[in-house]
Amino acid sequence: MALVPTPLREIAKVVRSKNAGPFEITLDIVFKNREDFDAVKKSGVITKELVSQLYNVPTQNIITFGFFDLVNAVKITLPRPRPQGGIGETDMHAAQQHVPLQEIRIPWQAV
Amino acid sequence: MASASNDEIRILTPSGMLGYGFPVDHFKMGLALKPHAITIDSGSTDSGPQKLGLGEMTCSREAYVKDIEVLLEAQQATKIPVLISSAGGDGTNLHVDVFRDIIVEIAKRRGWSFKLASIYADIDKALISKELKAGRVEPLGPVPPLDQREIDAATVIVAQMGAEPFLKALDESEGVDVVVSGRSYDPSPTAAMAIRAGFDPALAWHMGKIMECGALCAEPVGRNVMGYLRRDHFEIEPLNPAERCTTASVAAHTLYEKTHPFLLAGPGGTLDLSQCKYEQVTDRRVRVSGSKFIPSNPYTVKLEGAKTAGYRSIFIAGARDPIFIAQIDEILAKVIAGTRAYFADVPEETYQIIPHLYGKNGVMGDLEPVKTPAHELCIIVEVAAATQAIATAVCNKARTSLMHSPYPGRIATAGNIASPFTPLEIPLGQACEFNVYHLMKIDDPTALFPIRYEQV
Numbered sequence: 001m002a003l004v005p006t007p008l009r010e011i012a013k014v015v016r017s018k019n020a021g022p023f024e025i026t027l028d029i030v031f032k033n034r035e036d037f038d039a040v041k042k043s044g045v046i047t048k049e050l051v052s053q054l055y056n057v058p059t060q061n062i063i064t065f066g067f068f069d070l071v072n073a074v075k076i077t078l079p080r081p082r083p084q085g086g087i088g089e090t091d092m093h094a095a096q097q098h099v100p101l102q103e104i105r106i107p108w109q110a111v
Numbered sequence: 112m113a114s115a116s117n118d119e120i121r122i123l124t125p126s127g128m129l130g131y132g133f134p135v136d137h138f139k140m141g142l143a144l145k146p147h148a149i150t151i152d153s154g155s156t157d158s159g160p161q162k163l164g165l166g167e168m169t170c171s172r173e174a175y176v177k178d179i180e181v182l183l184e185a186q187q188a189t190k191i192p193v194l195i196s197s198a199g200g201d202g203t204n205l206h207v208d209v210f211r212d213i214i215v216e217i218a219k220r221r222g223w224s225f226k227l228a229s230i231y232a233d234i235d236k237a238l239i240s241k242e243l244k245a246g247r248v249e250p251l252g253p254v255p256p257l258d259q260r261e262i263d264a265a266t267v268i269v270a271q272m273g274a275e276p277f278l279k280a281l282d283e284s285e286g287v288d289v290v291v292s293g294r295s296y297d298p299s300p301t302a303a304m305a306i307r308a309g310f311d312p313a314l315a316w317h318m319g320k321i322m323e324c325g326a327l328c329a330e331p332v333g334r335n336v337m338g339y340l341r342r343d344h345f346e347i348e349p350l351n352p353a354e355r356c357t358t359a360s361v362a363a364h365t366l367y368e369k370t371h372p373f374l375l376a377g378p379g380g381t382l383d384l385s386q387c388k389y390e391q392v393t394d395r396r397v398r399v400s401g402s403k404f405i406p407s408n409p410y411t412v413k414l415e416g417a418k419t420a421g422y423r424s425i426f427i428a429g430a431r432d433p434i435f436i437a438q439i440d441e442i443l444a445k446v447i448a449g450t451r452a453y454f455a456d457v458p459e460e461t462y463q464i465i466p467h468l469y470g471k472n473g474v475m476g477d478l479e480p481v482k483t484p485a486h487e488l489c490i491i492v493e494v495a496a497a498t499q500a501i502a503t504a505v506c507n508k509a510r511t512s513l514m515h516s517p518y519p520g521r522i523a524t525a526g527n528i529a530s531p532f533t534p535l536e537i538p539l540g541q542a543c544e545f546n547v548y549h550l551m552k553i554d555d556p557t558a559l560f561p562i563r564y565e566q567v
């Protein structure tokens with residue numbers, strides 16, 4: 001079967017971002033089931049290097065990155081670009097910083 | 112008072128946040144299940160540093176009165192303890208006293224009588240300075256190391272208490288009915304009740320961790336939740352019949368707003384959920400086992416503090432002309448340079464001019480992957496300065512410059528921006544910044560948190 005580049009927002013159940021305390025932002029990608037989780041993991045598309053590029057963070061500064069099979073989820077935690085709620089803030093809750101992840105294309109079986 | 116049997120302790124949590132309101136009918140369904148305690152948290156750093164910096168609260172006083180009155184009514188009917196943590200959001204002494212006053216006021220009005228314990232969490236700055244010098248204060252995550260200047264600048268510094276101060280309050284004074292605490296690790300009240308009844312601390316912390324968010328662990332997410340803690344597992348079930356806990360929803364809940372999916376650090380240790388087992392008991396109830404708690408030695412508490420950082424004013428403007436929008440970055444750079452030149456008498460490092468361009472990159476800034484601006488922009492220019500007057504003056508100059516500045520190809524010569532509101536410059540008052548988010552080693556988990564008892 002042909003694999004078609006498919007955005008993560010059409011595959012995952014949850015793609016979200018939020019503060020984890022005032023100095024960190026955490027991103028969750030939760031899959032509908034183990035099969036989807038395994039398939040995305042196996043595709044090798046989601047890597048520390050990709051996160052580094054999408055969020056302009058050196059790989060060594062990434063606090064958490066991993067595929068966690070207990071929860072069928074990818075979890076990524078990064079330093080916040082600035083402390084939460086200070087001068088120049090654009091997203092107090094860091095609730096809208098997930099979009100670059102949504103747009104990641106995974107080779108996926110056409111529906 | 113109902114006491115926990117050797118086999119089970121039941122905790123009822125009506126909501127993940129005191130002051131947001133909760134369905135009272137579901138809460139009463141919970142009371143009918145004969146809980147041994149009611150716990151509810153009101154703390155969060157999530158809405159910003161202005162609470163610690165300026166003494167603001169997460170919700171209005173009116174909202175807290177509404178929720179607390181329902182809790183006290185339940186306490187009077189059932190005689191089980193009610194534990195409220197992190198008063199006002201930041202859990203400062205100021206807000207513990209606001210909650211204490213609300214509780215006393217309601218009790219007087221309704222003719223209720225009970226024993227109240229208030230636990231305080233403001234930390235003496237001199238002690239923090241001393242511990243800092245002794246090398247016992249470290250940054251928590253990507254935070255600059257603490258120094259004396261930041262300690263002095265913080266309006267107030269609190270520490271997150273663990274379960275121990277709650278245990279002390281419940282043990283030391285006979286028959287405490289209501290506990291209101293300053294800044295607490297969110298699961299502490301629930302964990303304290305379970306640990307006090309002799310149950311496994313690891314399960315107690317894990318159940319507390321889930322319940323502190325109310326029924327956020329359910330599908331769809333809700334408010335009232337009931338926890339049943341037993342010898343080697345706990346069970347969790349939402350009280351709204353339209354909601355259900357599933358193994359997936361309960362397991363995934365620990366991802367929410369956390370650095371790591373199964374290592375959760377708190378006062379006195381780390382909860383390790385990597386070996387947990389989640390089982391579906393009924394279609395709405397989940398059983399959890401296998402939680403582990405790794406005590407830390409020495410014991411550490413998290414310090415939180417914020418400082419004021421000058422005053423802000425903003426203006427808000429729309430832009431629709433495509434010739435203008437295509438050159439927006441160059442136009443703004445020129446406007447900012449011109450404004451700075453005009454205010455040459457104000458030291459340039461004492462104020463900032465920060466444009467926010469909605470329709471271009473207002474939400475994500477430099478990380479925005481889409482590089483083409485929309486057909487219209489919302490331009491918000493934020494000015495931060497030492498005084499409100501300077502902030503507004505700089506904001507005014509930047510706005511009038513942006514309105515009238517010429518740019519290449521301009522054919523709309525009457526004005527560049529569309530202003531929706533007066534005042535055209537909006538003073539925002541004082542800005543705040545988190546400046547203390549550090550771990551401090553302590554010897555006694557209760558010594559920093561004084562308790563006041565009174566008969567109400």
